[in-house]
Amino acid sequence: xxxxxLAPDDAAAVHAHTPHGNxxxxxxxxxxxxxxxxxxxxxxxxxxxxxxxxxLVPTLCFLVLAVSPRLFEQGTEWFTLRxxxxxxxxxxxxxxxxxxxxxxxxxxxxxxxxxxxxxLTQRTDFGLQxxxxxxxxxxxxxxxxxxxLGWQSLLVRNGVFSQIGxxxxxxxxxxxxxxxxxxxxxxxxxPFAYLAIAAGLGGLGREFEDAARVHGATPRExxxxxxxxxxxxxxxxxxxxxxxxxxDFGVASxxxxxxxxxxxxxxxxxxxxxxxxxxxxxxxxxxFLVSAMIVALLVQNRALKGRSFxxxxxxxxxxxxxxxxxxxxxxxxxAMLVFFGLALGVPLFGAVSASFLLGIGGxxxxxxxxxxxYRAALTSxxxxxxxxxxxxxxxxxATVAVVLGVTIGRIIAQRRAGAVGxxxxxxxxxxxxxxxxxxxxGYIFAYNxxxxxxxxxxxxxxxxxxxxxxxxxxxxxxxxxxxxxxAQMQRSLTEAARVHGASEAEAVRxxxxxxxxxxxxxxWLLAFTHITLELPISEILNxxxxxxxxxxxIRHLDHTDYTTGAAMLAxxxxxxxxxxxxxxxxxxxxxxxxxxxxxxx
Amino acid sequence: MTTTAAIPRxxxxxxxxPLVEFAGITKRFGAAVALDDVTLTIPEGQFVVLLGPxxxxxxxxxxxAAGIERITTGRITLAGRVVDDGQTQVSPExxxxxxxxxxxxxxxxxxxxxxxxxxxxxxxxxxxxxxARTGEMLGKVGLEAFGGRYPSELSGGQQQRVALARALxxxxxxxxxxxxxxxxxxxxxxxxxxxxxxxxxxxGTTALxxxxxxxxxxxxxxxxxVLENGRLVQLGTPEAIYGDPATPFVARLTGLAGELVGRVxxxxxxxxxxxAVGETVIVARTVAPLVPASGVRVLVRPAAVxxxxxxxxxxxxxxxxxxxxxxxYEHVVxxxxxxxxxxxxxxxRHERGEQxxxxxxxxxxxxxxxxx
Numbered sequence: 001x002x003x004x005x006l007a008p009d010d011a012a013a014v015h016a017h018t019p020h021g022n023x024x025x026x027x028x029x030x031x032x033x034x035x036x037x038x039x040x041x042x043x044x045x046x047x048x049x050x051x052x053x054x055x056l057v058p059t060l061c062f063l064v065l066a067v068s069p070r071l072f073e074q075g076t077e078w079f080t081l082r083x084x085x086x087x088x089x090x091x092x093x094x095x096x097x098x099x100x101x102x103x104x105x106x107x108x109x110x111x112x113x114x115x116x117x118x119x120l121t122q123r124t125d126f127g128l129q130x131x132x133x134x135x136x137x138x139x140x141x142x143x144x145x146x147x148x149l150g151w152q153s154l155l156v157r158n159g160v161f162s163q164i165g166x167x168x169x170x171x172x173x174x175x176x177x178x179x180x181x182x183x184x185x186x187x188x189x190x191p192f193a194y195l196a197i198a199a200g201l202g203g204l205g206r207e208f209e210d211a212a213r214v215h216g217a218t219p220r221e222x223x224x225x226x227x228x229x230x231x232x233x234x235x236x237x238x239x240x241x242x243x244x245x246x247x248d249f250g251v252a253s254x255x256x257x258x259x260x261x262x263x264x265x266x267x268x269x270x271x272x273x274x275x276x277x278x279x280x281x282x283x284x285x286x287x288f289l290v291s292a293m294i295v296a297l298l299v300q301n302r303a304l305k306g307r308s309f310x311x312x313x314x315x316x317x318x319x320x321x322x323x324x325x326x327x328x329x330x331x332x333x334x335a336m337l338v339f340f341g342l343a344l345g346v347p348l349f350g351a352v353s354a355s356f357l358l359g360i361g362g363x364x365x366x367x368x369x370x371x372x373x374y375r376a377a378l379t380s381x382x383x384x385x386x387x388x389x390x391x392x393x394x395x396x397x398a399t400v401a402v403v404l405g406v407t408i409g410r411i412i413a414q415r416r417a418g419a420v421g422x423x424x425x426x427x428x429x430x431x432x433x434x435x436x437x438x439x440x441x442g443y444i445f446a447y448n449x450x451x452x453x454x455x456x457x458x459x460x461x462x463x464x465x466x467x468x469x470x471x472x473x474x475x476x477x478x479x480x481x482x483x484x485x486x487a488q489m490q491r492s493l494t495e496a497a498r499v500h501g502a503s504e505a506e507a508v509r510x511x512x513x514x515x516x517x518x519x520x521x522x523x524w525l526l527a528f529t530h531i532t533l534e535l536p537i538s539e540i541l542n543x544x545x546x547x548x549x550x551x552x553x554i555r556h557l558d559h560t561d562y563t564t565g566a567a568m569l570a571x572x573x574x575x576x577x578x579x580x581x582x583x584x585x586x587x588x589x590x591x592x593x594x595x596x597x598x599x600x601x
Numbered sequence: 602m603t604t605t606a607a608i609p610r611x612x613x614x615x616x617x618x619p620l621v622e623f624a625g626i627t628k629r630f631g632a633a634v635a636l637d638d639v640t641l642t643i644p645e646g647q648f649v650v651l652l653g654p655x656x657x658x659x660x661x662x663x664x665x666a667a668g669i670e671r672i673t674t675g676r677i678t679l680a681g682r683v684v685d686d687g688q689t690q691v692s693p694e695x696x697x698x699x700x701x702x703x704x705x706x707x708x709x710x711x712x713x714x715x716x717x718x719x720x721x722x723x724x725x726x727x728x729x730x731x732x733a734r735t736g737e738m739l740g741k742v743g744l745e746a747f748g749g750r751y752p753s754e755l756s757g758g759q760q761q762r763v764a765l766a767r768a769l770x771x772x773x774x775x776x777x778x779x780x781x782x783x784x785x786x787x788x789x790x791x792x793x794x795x796x797x798x799x800x801x802x803x804x805g806t807t808a809l810x811x812x813x814x815x816x817x818x819x820x821x822x823x824x825x826x827v828l829e830n831g832r833l834v835q836l837g838t839p840e841a842i843y844g845d846p847a848t849p850f851v852a853r854l855t856g857l858a859g860e861l862v863g864r865v866x867x868x869x870x871x872x873x874x875x876x877a878v879g880e881t882v883i884v885a886r887t888v889a890p891l892v893p894a895s896g897v898r899v900l901v902r903p904a905a906v907x908x909x910x911x912x913x914x915x916x917x918x919x920x921x922x923x924x925x926x927x928x929x930y931e932h933v934v935x936x937x938x939x940x941x942x943x944x945x946x947x948x949x950r951h952e953r954g955e956q957x958x959x960x961x962x963x964x965x966x967x968x969x970x971x972x973x
């Protein structure tokens with residue numbers, strides 16, 4: 001019960017009679033304030049507990065396993081570094097080194113191409129910005145194993161190219177190895193680089209370059225100034241693409257495995273999914289992946305010291321687009337067509353055409369077109385039921401991730417959130433780069449601990465645990481996606497609602513929700529799409545007898561039933577596109593006109 | 602407890618029934634003290650302006666009144682009801698007040714009419730009455746024809762009017778203004794200032810307005826409170842604040858031509874003292890007790906300085922700068938000791954470098970001991 005409140009006058013009266021009266025009044029006041037603020041503190045505590053359950057505890061459990069296997073009944077030692085020695089040799093070491101090389105190469109390639117795309121769309125009058133944005137989003141939504149499938153379908157012996165009379169031998173020899181892996185990961189990384197750089201370029205204005213030019217700089221020198229100011233965006237792009245590349249599982253488990261080019265995420269998966277099971281080795285690989293990402297973030301931080309996006313201000317005027325000359329425009333068109341053709345068109349053509357072929361691969365005896373693959377796909381136990389399960393789980397988990405994302409985003413966006421906000425920001429920034437395989441492996445340990453068996457609480461092997469891992473994997477990116485629009489929203493808009501008679505819930509409903517609706521919708525769609533086709537967590541936490549969609553498809557792609565797998569993937573992607581279209585259509589029809597006017601800047 | 606005694610109260614103050622009372626308000630953000638023991642009473646129907654530089658705590662006090670910030674200690678009473686005593690707080694929507702925000706805070710997804718009508722929700726009026734009141738208010742601010750437009754389709758001045766209409770439409774007990782004119786150009790600012798003054802007085806509501814602009818404060822206020830580093834240092838009518846500034850800070854905030862450093866040389870009377878400024882002796886008004894021969898600072902109001910028609914008794918100076926101001930010329934003059942006085946008005950232009958003489962009106966030259 002709250003202590004009785006003392007009015008200042010009462011407090012003064014107490015002070016007049018007792019030497020310690022003032023202290024007592026202050027203590028009473030402190031207690032009252034603590035009790036009044038208890039609900040908000042409890043809410044804050046619940047949020048941290050949730051983050052702990054979803055992200056921190058599983059990851060830490062998995063990492064601790066490498067140095068203390070006995071804690072998880074995986075060995076006899078309470079503390080040892082022996083597992084690092086065991087892991088850092090042979091194929092595992094090769095996988096780690098390959099991963100580093102691929103990560104750096106991918107980051108550099110995606111940065112160069114992403115910068116080019118961003119410059120072309122943000123700084124020139126090239127036009128069709130809406131089309132390029134849709135294509136970039138399509139790249140973002142396409143799982144890496146879809147691209148791999150497309151390229152493989154074209155290039156394999158007796159693949160699509162062979163069947164239409166093109167000899168792909170030379171290209172295949174080049175592509176099935178580090179070059180192909182880096183290319184596919186680059187196409188996956190470009191959207192991240194593009195979005196980071198385009199946002200930076202949008203706020204840059206042209207004044208800095210104009211100032212350099214009028215003070216005697218050549219065009220090249222003024223460009224260098226712009227690049228220096230843009231460096232926070234460039235470093236962010238490098239760091240995030242590197243993190244995405246080294247944590248990718250789709251390419252590692254398909255092209256990397258097929259080309260005998262081991263990558264860390266797949267060696268981790270093999271360590272926990274093949275006999276003998278080597279959990280401590282998997283944990284060491286987890287250490288490597290997490291450390292590599294921390295190093296990338298530290299390098300980014302060091303490169304940026306003291307610099308920031310402070311160039312963004314209310315006075316910054318948007319840059320006037322540079323008119324392209326006839327030749328420049330032709331070159332830009334050619335570059336765009338080649339890039340999107342190779343990044344989207346070719347894999348799409350490969351995957352879709354494979355789904356219409358009678359057979360594909362080295363040993364086929366028949367060639368020609370057929371719809372049998374689609375018949376097989378639609379009657380397969382690995383498509384419809386898994387697709388429904390994945391869609392259902394994705395819809396629920398994406399909604400949970402978005403609700404949590406908005407809540408956490410609001411806390412971080414409030415400037416006075418202080419240490420709590422900063423800690424949340426840091427935790428989520430790190431978690432964005434956390435590989436799905438590490439998270440999923442962590443779930444095996446955290447939720448299969450002996451204590452859970454003792455108390456009869458077993459989540460391991462359930463769809464619920466799979467859903468928790470999906471929430472954990474999509475929460476960091478969802479929060480970061482929502483953070484931008486939330487931070488841009490003026491606090492005075494909700495304050496104005498409160499002052500003019502709205503309760504807190506009503507203020508959120510009538511101001512925050514309409515203003516954030518579009519961003520929330522896109523965040524939900526991104527999370528939904530990501531979860532529906534998610535591979536590494538689905539593979540590792542796949543509940544017995546209830547395979548998620550990606551697991552069902554990969555089973556076919558892995559087991560010679562390649563064309564049916566391609567048809568299944570085509571059906572799944574088609575269904576996803578229909579869902580996206582329907583959701584966007586319903587949004588357009590249902591929400592009031594005023595909501596649709598609000599565009600995230 | 603008589604905390605108010607510490608705040609200089611000047612002529613013109615009344616003890617009408619208070620609508621708002623801030624009693625010993627302290628607000629801390631971590632170690633920083635934003636408001637330090639502020640006590641202020643606003644009678645019903647009065648227009649009070651809080652004047653202070655950036656960081657003086659005026660926005661914090663306004664936000665505490667609105668319920669957007671919680672006070673650390675003290676008590677805020679609104680219409681006889683304690684709304685915040687540092688422990689329990691009445692939420693903003695239950696305080697029956699309205700506010701015009703510095704950035705207007707118009708909801709971009711609502712039309713001008715919807716923005717204004719929103720504030721009538723708490724009145725629970727029948728829809729037809731709410732529509733009529735909204736239309737009437739939009740008419741009053743001259744935006745009847747713009748009700749269907751979204752904020753992004755309105756000019757800055759029109760957005761400001763929508764914000765004003767939203768604040769006035771529900772006829773709240775208390776109207777809060779958070780530097781509402783600071784985003785407007787000077788012409789529009791003047792027009793909107795007149796509109797605010799007219800509409801608020803027409804509605805007869807109590808208003809608390811904050812600004813750092815002394816001209817705006819003088820033009821709008823029945824009463825001005827001056828804030829310095831979170832403390833209320835003076836409260837009074839505009840005339841009293843300008844004529845009898847309690848401290849050099851208040852005098853500086855409300856407009857000076859310059860400051861002269863000198864020494865008391867003549868006999869000190871209750872109202873006048875002779876001060877030696879370099880070689881020159883001037884007579885100025887005594888506003889604080891002075892010690893003979895002590896160092897003082899003379900704060901000179903712009904209206905105190907005139908170019909002398911004759912050399913007799915004039916203070917010698919050199920014109921350093923001149924600027925045309927439409928109705929005449931504003932000059933910067935430099936005295937023999939190097940002190941400069943700005944904003945010296947004359948209908949005739951005096952050229953740069955010209956030797957001239959100025960007369961100082963003792964009533965508008967205020968002497969403070971040097972320690973202030």
